[in-house]
Amino acid sequence: MKKNNILEVKNGVFEITLTINGEKLVLSTKNGESLLDALRRWGLKGVKKGCDTGDCGSCTVIVNGTPVLGCLVPAVAAHDGDIITIEGLGTVQKPHPIQKAFVEAGAVQCGFCIPGMILSSKHLLDRMPNPSEAEIRKALDGNLCRCTGYVKQIEAVKMAAKRLR
Amino acid sequence: MTHIKYYAFPQTVNEALALLLNKKYKAMAVAGGTLVAKTLPDTVETYLDLKNLPIKGIKISGGNLIIGAGASFDEIDHSKLCRSWAGGVVSSAAAKCSSQLIRNMATIGGNVARPHSFNIFPVVLLGLDARVKVVSKAGAKTVDFAGLYAPGFGLKPGMECIITEIIIPAKTKKWRCEFIKLAKTESSWESYITLFFAAQKEGKTITQARVAVGALSPKPFRASAAEKAFLSGGAHNAATAFAMELDSARAGEYRSVAAANLLKRFIKGLV
Numbered sequence A: 001m002k003k004n005n006i007l008e009v010k011n012g013v014f015e016i017t018l019t020i021n022g023e024k025l026v027l028s029t030k031n032g033e034s035l036l037d038a039l040r041r042w043g044l045k046g047v048k049k050g051c052d053t054g055d056c057g058s059c060t061v062i063v064n065g066t067p068v069l070g071c072l073v074p075a076v077a078a079h080d081g082d083i084i085t086i087e088g089l090g091t092v093q094k095p096h097p098i099q100k101a102f103v104e105a106g107a108v109q110c111g112f113c114i115p116g117m118i119l120s121s122k123h124l125l126d127r128m129p130n131p132s133e134a135e136i137r138k139a140l141d142g143n144l145c146r147c148t149g150y151v152k153q154i155e156a157v158k159m160a161a162k163r164l165r
Numbered sequence B: 001m002t003h004i005k006y007y008a009f010p011q012t013v014n015e016a017l018a019l020l021l022n023k024k025y026k027a028m029a030v031a032g033g034t035l036v037a038k039t040l041p042d043t044v045e046t047y048l049d050l051k052n053l054p055i056k057g058i059k060i061s062g063g064n065l066i067i068g069a070g071a072s073f074d075e076i077d078h079s080k081l082c083r084s085w086a087g088g089v090v091s092s093a094a095a096k097c098s099s100q101l102i103r104n105m106a107t108i109g110g111n112v113a114r115p116h117s118f119n120i121f122p123v124v125l126l127g128l129d130a131r132v133k134v135v136s137k138a139g140a141k142t143v144d145f146a147g148l149y150a151p152g153f154g155l156k157p158g159m160e161c162i163i164t165e166i167i168i169p170a171k172t173k174k175w176r177c178e179f180i181k182l183a184k185t186e187s188s189w190e191s192y193i194t195l196f197f198a199a200q201k202e203g204k205t206i207t208q209a210r211v212a213v214g215a216l217s218p219k220p221f222r223a224s225a226a227e228k229a230f231l232s233g234g235a236h237n238a239a240t241a242f243a244m245e246l247d248s249a250r251a252g253e254y255r256s257v258a259a260a261n262l263l264k265r266f267i268k269g270l271v
Helices: A035-041 A097-104 A113-127 A133-139 A152-164 B013-021 B071-078 B088-097 B100-105 B108-112 B121-127 B143-151 B226-229 B236-248 B253-269
Strands: A006-008 A015-021 A024-028 A062-063 A068-069 A081-082 B004-009 B026-030 B046-049 B060-061 B064-068 B131-137 B139-144 B161-168 B176-183 B192-202 B205-213
Touching: A006 A015, A006 A152, A024 A035, A035 A062, A062 A113, A062 B236, A068 A113, A068 B100, A097 A113, A097 A152, A097 B100, A113 A152, A133 A152, A152 B139, B013 B046, B013 B161, B071 B088, B071 B100, B071 B108, B088 B121, B088 B176, B108 B121, B108 B161, B121 B143, B121 B161, B121 B176, B121 B192, B121 B205, B121 B253, B131 B143, B139 B143, B161 B176, B205 B226, B205 B236, B226 B236, B226 B253, B236 B253
Parallel strands: A015 A081, B004 B046, B026 B046
Antiparallel strands: A006 B004, A015 A024, A062 A068, A062 A081, B060 B064, B064 B161, B131 B139, B131 B161, B176 B192, B192 B205
């Protein structure tokens, strides 16, 4: 096996190379650390820690084009990966159309689940520009919201889809 | 997983196998990681990440449906080939697994390597007479899916061998099938009941019948008495035989009654 295909822990730490929100980085991750914990330690606090057991979707990040649960992925597994967090999508001054739609539709209450929901929505709209309501609900079924009744978020995704087409 | 010393990203099956069999590494293969990522045994020192292996494709070969062990539930759910097979039951079963985020990560290989009774695919593959291609020290071989869990198999998937392909035989392409999952919510991983029923009908005669049981027993199994009664024609007799088999498997009274009624409904729906 090629040397760069096997990482060895040194002093309890793996050194990994990865791209986060377009920036190529070399970072250290503690042995046993999840991608969720590592991203938050590296300052990306938009990745939320909810259940930490893969049930709530608050820790959703996009790894190599696919939304995954950051709490179930060892950070070292992201070696050579391309990661997008909510910070990579838009800014307060220039929000992404999906972020804008969530605000305008009134889909945000406490906001804790929203980064994950927006990243799941982005993946859906990237591969399915005109989703049905059932398809939206299916795409978001892993992102739990404890404030709302999943009505405004669906409207927001429909609104964003229209604007992105 | 703080006891891990190495994290490996093999690019080929041979590389993965070499590492798995090298005693220095004490390796365990992990596919999607949703079942085992957080619960690796203490004895494991190398996390063998299978995500880069070229075992993700879904194709038809020799008339059979071949699903690469690394295909995710989401890929199976959206695969045109899977959707066109046996009324789309393979895809619709994949879609019933937990949540979209889990379906993006979890793979069919990982799901069958650990025969947990809540897992979706063991019950479906048992009912479809599937075969599994595994690669081990002795080379590649294809075994009946049921054989994977038999004591005589002698190899632990992910520890001593790697599952590379799931083969669903051509004869099942036109079967009438139903996969049923009853759980607290649609996205619950834990299910009260998972069942798979299949039949092939020629004229008015049932020529093939399959009744497979998942989350009603510790290990998935085929209900052979129910299948026999199903073939001989009577929905009522099949349901009675099925309930008795489920009682023997200690499935619980309400679940046995519910499962038997679901079988009866499936058989009546064939008419």
